[in-house]
Amino acid sequence: MKLIPGNPAPEFNLNNHLEQQVRLSDYLGKKNVVLVFFPLAWTPV
Amino acid sequence: MNAQVLGISVDSVPCLKAWAESLGGITYPLLSDFYPHGAVAQKYGVLLPDGRSERAIFVIDKAGIIQYVDIHDIDSQPDNEVLFGVLARLEPQAAARWQAAQPGAAPEPQVDVVLYCTPWCPACRRVRAYFQEKHISYVEVDITRDRAAAMRVREWANGYETTPTFNIRGQIIVDFDRAKVDKALGLA
Numbered sequence: 001m002k003l004i005p006g007n008p009a010p011e012f013n014l015n016n017h018l019e020q021q022v023r024l025s026d027y028l029g030k031k032n033v034v035l036v037f038f039p040l041a042w043t044p045v
Numbered sequence: 046m047n048a049q050v051l052g053i054s055v056d057s058v059p060c061l062k063a064w065a066e067s068l069g070g071i072t073y074p075l076l077s078d079f080y081p082h083g084a085v086a087q088k089y090g091v092l093l094p095d096g097r098s099e100r101a102i103f104v105i106d107k108a109g110i111i112q113y114v115d116i117h118d119i120d121s122q123p124d125n126e127v128l129f130g131v132l133a134r135l136e137p138q139a140a141a142r143w144q145a146a147q148p149g150a151a152p153e154p155q156v157d158v159v160l161y162c163t164p165w166c167p168a169c170r171r172v173r174a175y176f177q178e179k180h181i182s183y184v185e186v187d188i189t190r191d192r193a194a195a196m197r198v199r200e201w202a203n204g205y206e207t208t209p210t211f212n213i214r215g216q217i218i219v220d221f222d223r224a225k226v227d228k229a230l231g232l233a
Binding site: 002003006012014015016022024025027028029031032034035037 | 047084088099
């Protein structure tokens with residue numbers, strides 16, 4: 001299913017490169033979030 | 046910009062870092078969507094059948110609502126100007142402050158009448174002719190060349206780069222509203 005502007009953003013809980021947990025909801029009410037999905041490595045940026 | 050960039054999946058960190066810096070020195074964590082594989086990409090509808098994710102950008106506001114979606118070709122760059130515009134609309138003051146702090150950012154000209162315009166805007170041409178007819182002296186700022194000025198206009202015009210926009214002795218007028226301009230100039 002494609003998400004479009006106006007949809008609520010699905011929550012997630014992932015580890016960062018320092019093994020710390022980052023939740024989308026950590027930023028709720030605090031900051032706008034720019035979520036950037038990258039394909040696997042070795043692709044040109 | 047009061048925005049947090051979160052990178053998901055793996056790409057070269059220096060590339061992601063350089064890109065984030067070009068957006069206003071935003072720091073970001075790099076998140077791993079490997080286990081279970083691509084679960085978050087799937088939730089966001091950007092997981093490809095071959096297990097990679099698309100190259101996609103979501104801007105999520107403070108209320109957790111998606112404000113902008115950009116899914117672009119693997120070979121093309123995200124359009125920073127567009128993305129900056131989205132963030133500027135969400136946080137106009139932070140965007141203006143950030144732009145004003147950039148090296149080379151020109152302060153607003155200290156004159157009675159500043160006209161913010163673009164080289165191609167037809168209404169700007171009408172304003173120039175009108176000011177000439179009325180013998181109004183003014184300073185023109187081309188917002189396509191002065192990004193800090195463009196950010197000021199966005200702050201005044203609800204996030205849009207509306208031209209012409211006027212600053213007449215501190216009074217901001219968005220768009221060529223002849224009655225308002227005349228009044229501010231004391232012509233009415």
